[in-house]
Amino acid sequence: MIELIAQNPFIASLLALVSLGVVFGALLGFAAVKFKTEGDPIADQVEALLPQTQCGQCGYPGCRPYAQAIADGDDINKCPPGGEATIAALADLLGVEAKPLDAVEESVPSVAYIREDECIGCTKCIQACPVDAILGSAKHMHTVIASECTGCDLCVEPCPVDCIEMRPIETSLQTWHWDKPKPPEDLIATDRSGAHA
Amino acid sequence: MRKVWDIHGGIHPAENKQQSLQSPIQAAGIPPQLILPLAQHIGAPASPIISVGDRVLKGQMIAEAKGFVSAPVHAPSSGTVVAIEPRLIPHPSGMSGNCIVIDTDGQDEWVKHSGVEDFRSLSKIDLIDRIRQAGIAGMGGAGFPSAVKLSTRDDKPIETLILNGTECEPYITADDILMRERAAEIIAGAEILRHLIRPSKETLIGVEDNKPEGIAALQKAAEGTGIEIVPFPTKYPSGGEKQLIQILTGKEVPAGGLPADTGIVCQNIGTATAIYRAVCFGEPLISRITTITGEACSQPRNYEVLLGTPVQFLLDQSGFNKDNCIRLVMGGPMMGYTLQDTAVPIVKTSNCVLAPSVAELPPPPPAQACIRCGMCAEVCPVSLLPQQMYWFSRAQEHEKLEEHKLFDCIECGACSYVCPSNIPLVQYYRASKAEIRQAQQDKIKAERSKERFEARTARLEQEEAEKEAKRAARLKAAKDKAAAAASNPDSGKADLIQAAIERSKAKKADAADPAHDAIARAQAKREGKVEEESPAAKTERLQLLIASAERRLTSAREKLALAKEQGGENVEAFATAVIKTEDKLTALQKEIAEHQASLTTAPSKNEEADPAQAAIARAMAKRAGNSTDESDEDKTQRLQNLVATTEKRLAAAQQKLSMAQEQNDANVPAFATGVEKTQNKLDAVKRELAEHLAALSAKPSSASEAPANSDDPVQAAIERAKAARSAQANMSDEDKLKQSIASLENRIARTQEKLQAAQASGDDKAEILADSIAKLEDKLASAKQQLG
Numbered sequence: 001m002i003e004l005i006a007q008n009p010f011i012a013s014l015l016a017l018v019s020l021g022v023v024f025g026a027l028l029g030f031a032a033v034k035f036k037t038e039g040d041p042i043a044d045q046v047e048a049l050l051p052q053t054q055c056g057q058c059g060y061p062g063c064r065p066y067a068q069a070i071a072d073g074d075d076i077n078k079c080p081p082g083g084e085a086t087i088a089a090l091a092d093l094l095g096v097e098a099k100p101l102d103a104v105e106e107s108v109p110s111v112a113y114i115r116e117d118e119c120i121g122c123t124k125c126i127q128a129c130p131v132d133a134i135l136g137s138a139k140h141m142h143t144v145i146a147s148e149c150t151g152c153d154l155c156v157e158p159c160p161v162d163c164i165e166m167r168p169i170e171t172s173l174q175t176w177h178w179d180k181p182k183p184p185e186d187l188i189a190t191d192r193s194g195a196h197a
Numbered sequence: 198m199r200k201v202w203d204i205h206g207g208i209h210p211a212e213n214k215q216q217s218l219q220s221p222i223q224a225a226g227i228p229p230q231l232i233l234p235l236a237q238h239i240g241a242p243a244s245p246i247i248s249v250g251d252r253v254l255k256g257q258m259i260a261e262a263k264g265f266v267s268a269p270v271h272a273p274s275s276g277t278v279v280a281i282e283p284r285l286i287p288h289p290s291g292m293s294g295n296c297i298v299i300d301t302d303g304q305d306e307w308v309k310h311s312g313v314e315d316f317r318s319l320s321k322i323d324l325i326d327r328i329r330q331a332g333i334a335g336m337g338g339a340g341f342p343s344a345v346k347l348s349t350r351d352d353k354p355i356e357t358l359i360l361n362g363t364e365c366e367p368y369i370t371a372d373d374i375l376m377r378e379r380a381a382e383i384i385a386g387a388e389i390l391r392h393l394i395r396p397s398k399e400t401l402i403g404v405e406d407n408k409p410e411g412i413a414a415l416q417k418a419a420e421g422t423g424i425e426i427v428p429f430p431t432k433y434p435s436g437g438e439k440q441l442i443q444i445l446t447g448k449e450v451p452a453g454g455l456p457a458d459t460g461i462v463c464q465n466i467g468t469a470t471a472i473y474r475a476v477c478f479g480e481p482l483i484s485r486i487t488t489i490t491g492e493a494c495s496q497p498r499n500y501e502v503l504l505g506t507p508v509q510f511l512l513d514q515s516g517f518n519k520d521n522c523i524r525l526v527m528g529g530p531m532m533g534y535t536l537q538d539t540a541v542p543i544v545k546t547s548n549c550v551l552a553p554s555v556a557e558l559p560p561p562p563p564a565q566a567c568i569r570c571g572m573c574a575e576v577c578p579v580s581l582l583p584q585q586m587y588w589f590s591r592a593q594e595h596e597k598l599e600e601h602k603l604f605d606c607i608e609c610g611a612c613s614y615v616c617p618s619n620i621p622l623v624q625y626y627r628a629s630k631a632e633i634r635q636a637q638q639d640k641i642k643a644e645r646s647k648e649r650f651e652a653r654t655a656r657l658e659q660e661e662a663e664k665e666a667k668r669a670a671r672l673k674a675a676k677d678k679a680a681a682a683a684s685n686p687d688s689g690k691a692d693l694i695q696a697a698i699e700r701s702k703a704k705k706a707d708a709a710d711p712a713h714d715a716i717a718r719a720q721a722k723r724e725g726k727v728e729e730e731s732p733a734a735k736t737e738r739l740q741l742l743i744a745s746a747e748r749r750l751t752s753a754r755e756k757l758a759l760a761k762e763q764g765g766e767n768v769e770a771f772a773t774a775v776i777k778t779e780d781k782l783t784a785l786q787k788e789i790a791e792h793q794a795s796l797t798t799a800p801s802k803n804e805e806a807d808p809a810q811a812a813i814a815r816a817m818a819k820r821a822g823n824s825t826d827e828s829d830e831d832k833t834q835r836l837q838n839l840v841a842t843t844e845k846r847l848a849a850a851q852q853k854l855s856m857a858q859e860q861n862d863a864n865v866p867a868f869a870t871g872v873e874k875t876q877n878k879l880d881a882v883k884r885e886l887a888e889h890l891a892a893l894s895a896k897p898s899s900a901s902e903a904p905a906n907s908d909d910p911v912q913a914a915i916e917r918a919k920a921a922r923s924a925q926a927n928m929s930d931e932d933k934l935k936q937s938i939a940s941l942e943n944r945i946a947r948t949q950e951k952l953q954a955a956q957a958s959g960d961d962k963a964e965i966l967a968d969s970i971a972k973l974e975d976k977l978a979s980a981k982q983q984l985g
Contacts, residue, residue: 052643054650062650085593085636131649150646173236176290177631180590181564181621 042094043071049089053081054130055152057103062130075099080107081151110166111149112156116141118163125155125164199427202447204440206576207432208611210367210531212407217370217490217497222378224501225514227274231299231505232542233259234286238334239341240266245297251278254308256481259297262329268342268545269332272308273483273503276301287508287527287541289534296542299505310479316389324393324476331475332545333482337361337436337465338528340546343472346464347393349457356460358396359445360387360469362404362411363436366529369549371486372466374499376404376411379470380418386469387424389476394462400424402466403441405431433531434609438463440578452605467548487543489515491552493522502543508550509539517552523560526551530558531610565618573612573622579605583612583622590629595636598629606630732796739789743867746782753778783870790871793853794846833893836886843879850875887916934984941977945970 005012047067058078060066070076076090077099083106084098091098114125114134121139126132133149136142144155156164169175236242243260253259253272260270276299283293313319319327329344349355360383364372376383383402391400402419404412406428415426429435429444439450441463448459456463464472467485474480483504490497495516502511508525525536528549536550543550551558573583582601589597603626612622757771854868952966 047647050643051639052646052650054646063647088593130653131646132653133649148645148649150642171290171292173286173288173290173292173294176288176292177635178289178624178627180628181624 040068040071043068045093046070046090049082049086049093050079051081051086051150053150053152055081055107055150055154057081057107057152070094075102077102080105081109083107107151108168110151110153110168111146112144112151112153113165113167114142114144115163115165116143118161120161120163122160124158124160128155128158130154199425201427201429202444203430204432204435204443204578205580206578206611207434208576208614209431210433210614212431213368213490214370214373214407217368217488217499218374220496220498222374222486222499222501223514225503225506225511227301227303227305227503228506228510229301230279230507231273231276231301231503232284232507232540233270233273233297233299233505234284234542234544235260235270235295235297236286237270237340237504237544237546238268239339240264240268240345242295243267243270245281247278247297249278249281252276253278253299254306256310256483257308258330258332258481259299262332262342266342266345268334268344269330269481270297271332271481271483272299273505274299274301275304275306285538285541287536287544287547291537310481312478312480313476316476317392319476321393324389327476327479328472331471331481333468333471333475334545335465336467336471336485336545336548338532338546338548340544343464343468346462347390349394349462353457354460355394355396355457355462356398357446357462358387358391358394358400359441359461359463360390360400360402360466361436361438361441361463362402362408362415362466363441364408365405365431365433365436366531366549367433368490368551369488369529370490371488371499371548373408373411374488375467375470375486376408377414380411380414382470382473383415383466384418384422384424385477386466386471386473387419388422389472390462390464390469391424396462397460401445402426403435403445404428405435407431434578434607434611437578437607437609439607452602482545485543485545485547487511487547488549489552490549491522491526492554492557493518493552504544505542507540507542508536511543511550512539512552515552521554522552523555523558524553526553526558531614532608561621562619564620567618567620570617572615572617576611576615578609578611579607581606583626586629587620587622587625590625593629593632595629595633598633603629603633732792735792736789736796739785739792743782743785743789746778746785750775750778750782786867786870789867790850790874793849793871794875832889833886836882836889839882840879840886843875843882847872847875847879891916931984934980938977938980938984941973941980945973945977948973 005015043064044067047064050063050067052063054062056062057080058066058069060069066074066078070090076094076096077087079086080101080103084101087098087101090096112125112134119136119141121136121141123136123138123142125142126134126136130152131148131150133145134142134155135145151166151169153166156166235245241262241264244263245260247253247259252275254275255272257272258269259272259278262269278297279300280298281295282298284296284298285291286294286296288294316324325344325347328347329342333343334340335343335346362372362376362383364370387400387402400423402415402424404415404426406412412426412428419426427445434440435444438456442456442459442461443449446459446461448461450456450459450461471482471485475482484501485504486499487502488497488499489511494512495518497515500511500514508527525539526533527536527541527547528534528551530551530553533549533551567584567587569584571584573587574581577583579602581603586598586601586603586606589595589601590603606623606626608623608627610623613620613624616622753771753775757768757775760768760771850868850872854865854872857865857868948966948970952963952970955963955966
């Protein structure tokens with residue numbers, strides 16, 4: 001046997017290649033089982049970029065399902081709360097072209113506000129809130145925990161007395177910040193003369 | 198001469214410090230109203246401890262620190278609190294913040310306060326508490342609460358205490374004049390700080406070399422104290438804390454770190470003075486030195502000004518010319534910001550109010566495109582790459598910005614100052630910093646929202662699972678029950694069947710005697726022993742039978758109704774059973790009626806020889822066609838007899854019926870039928886008799902005419918009417934009416950037939966007949982009305 005191999009280099013090389021293939025195949029097979037990836041890493045990464053308002057404006061019941069949909073090939077421009085920034089981040093992550101937002105306008109960060117005098121305590125908004133940010137019980141006035149509200153406005157529609165409104169988050173001294181200057185390219189020569197006048 | 202280091206970059210803008218140094222510090226006086234923002238420092242705003250209308254004294258605490266990083270606020274002069282409300286405050290946003298507004302009374306009455314003779318007798322904690330209660334915050338510009346900064350930890354020993362007298366920004370001379378006039382206070386404050394911090398190596402006061410008078414004054418005051426005054430070359434922005442540390446010690450504070458990390462504590466000289474006054478005199482921070490300068494002010498100078506004094510009050514004293522002023526700047530030209538309103542107050546951090554003319558500080562020309570000249574990078578004191586950060590900022594590449602250490606930028610404005618394209622670079626960095634901070638907060642909030650969302654989803658799923666489990670449990674319980682019943686059918690069904698059998702057996706046992714009786718009777722009947730049964734027994738038996746038949750009928754009807762409701766297949770069967778039972782019942786009722794009738798006729802039976810036999814014979818004769826054998830007299834006799842017996846039976850039947858009605862017996866309908874039938878029979882017999890008699894009477898008058906009926910119809914009709922009347926005599930009113938209606942209808946029908954016949958034959962009776970029909974119809978109508 002050994003003699004045969006020694007005398008016949010073709011058989012020797014074939015044997016060597018086959019045995020190498022078997023060894024590495026077994027190694028890869030073992031690694032595939034041992035280091036199996038759990039969950040969907042792409043969806044996880046996408047989800048980390050989404051604003052987690054859980055508003056459902058993308059057409060999916062929450063941010064996780066939309067992240068899964070994006071991972072499965074859906075468009076990345078369906079998140080109005082995230083706006084252009086989220087689209088840019090998603091485009092960057094997935095290596096696709098950034099698209100304009102598929103919505104009328106970027107939603108302004110806001111919080112739900114219950115006009116408490118009008119609340120009848122029906123608990124419908126409590127059931128609608130995806131983050132349990134509304135406090136109250138049956139036949140007692142409800143109120144929004146503003147710091148936990150994501151501004152998804154899912155509570156507005158179920159209210160039978162229309163006592164919930166979305167109020168844009170007002171800038172306070174603590175949240176105020178400098179705006180970016182106008183990009184210089186936006187200015188033309190006539191602007192310059194205007195600025196000097 | 199001590200070795201000093203240099204910092205990277207830096208610029209040398211026009212200093213413009215001499216204008217405000219021409220005159221000494223002047224007390225600004227007490228304005229009519231003081232506006233004290235609750236947030237004059239970095240950290241949580243103070244919380245008011247007085248209310249509107251309270252009289253406050255100079256130095257009285259009016260708002261207490263809220264939290265660790267916070268500072269209290271004191272009344273700078275005596276007066277009355279008139280409002281606690283949002284007022285315009287010195288802030289780049291131009292927004293309002295909560296302020297305590299005091300109307301001063303001009304008495305400037307101090308609250309009771311006292312200092313300590315020897316601060317060295319106080320412990321570190323007591324000292325820091327005094328500083329804290331005095332509301333002292335960094336007076337160089339940042340406003341970080343000094344007590345917090347001085348609360349050094351034991352695990353980070355301090356080598357060097359540095360007092361910052363650099364004041365590198367153009368125009369501002371507040372620290373310069375302080376050094377010139379109050380060097381002793383600065384040194385005294387430095388002593389307290391040195392006692393507090395206990396630097397292991399040295400205490401330095403860094404001053405730029407453009408303030409020789411100040412340096413001289415400090416050196417004179419510091420003689421013999423070991424505090425070293427270190428002058429160094431003027432360059433902007435040497436006054437930054439980290440820059441000064443680098444210049445004086447050669448050490449760089451690590452990015453994101455604090456000076457304490459390198460064993461250094463740095464304080465402004467103004468702060469040192471405030472600490473001195475707080476510790477040694479018990480005076481809280483209620484005033485500061487502020488520079489009012491710029492070409493729009495004819496008398497630029499430094500003021501010792503009460504905190505809360507409106508800027509307008511200072512400008513009025515400085516010969517401010519509004520028309521000459523392009524904009525009011527709080528702070529210096531490099532790092533200051535534009536004030537929108539002159540009503541804003543001076544606060545703990547306000548070191549300068551600049552009122553420049555147009556020529557002095559022209560509006561920035563429009564920005565042009567970055568040409569990547571790199572001058573910004575050359576002047577950056579932190580060795581950043583401003584042009585790169587500019588591009589990243591515009592592209593919102595936050596990660597890249599952070600990689601390029603955006604947060605190490607001190608926003609000194611040197612890059613913007615040198616930019617040949619006039620790009621407001623610092624503004625980009627400030628905006629990007631805010632964006633990144635916002636993004637971080639959003640991310641934290643998103644995490645939180647996600648957690649809450651997932652918690653809620655989990656909760657809902659759990660609730661649903663619990664419900665499902667309960668549902669399953671209920672279903673299982675129901676199935677188990679059914680299975681138990683199915684696996685052990687004898688226990689349930691068998692019992693029912695057994696009970697039913699027993700019931701029926703018991704019934705049979707009860708009914709045994711009547712059954713036996715019935716069998717015996719049947720056997721007797723078969724053997725021809727009918728006569729043995731007495732009439733009374735028969736009646737009783739029949740009544741029993743009727744009763745049981747009625748019971749069966751009602752139960753059969755019930756079953757039928759039930760079957761119909763349930764739509765069972767047995768409906769037809771039940772219906773047939775009901776009909777059969779009804780037939781049987783009517784047959785029985787007939788039988789009993791006949792039996793009773795026979796009972797009533799029984800006496801006559803006995804009197805006559807054997808009428809039954811005679812009747813049979815007659816019937817047989819009739820069948821044989823020998824009816825003519827009967828003589829007319831015999832027939833009359835027989836018919837009269839029949840009428841009599843029938844009348845008797847009718848009377849008896851009616852009596853029984855009335856009795857039954859009185860007793861509300863179940864047999865009433867049966868009796869009623871019997872009465873009716875008897876009545877009918879009686880009518881028939883009477884009619885027969887009347888006809889026979891008519892025939893007899895007609896015979897003699899017209900012997901040749903064959904049928905009696907056609908011979909004398911009038912006579913017959915009279916007889917019939919008589920018979921009817923006699924029959925009616927025994928009837929109730931309603932029955933009578935019914936009878937009369939029926940007879941009227943009969944008569945009308947008959948008369949109409951006659952009328953038709955008469956008309957056909959052209960008889961003259963036709964008119965009379967028609968007339969009689971009309972009369973009869975009238976009668977019928979009235980009878981019906983009566984009945985209805």
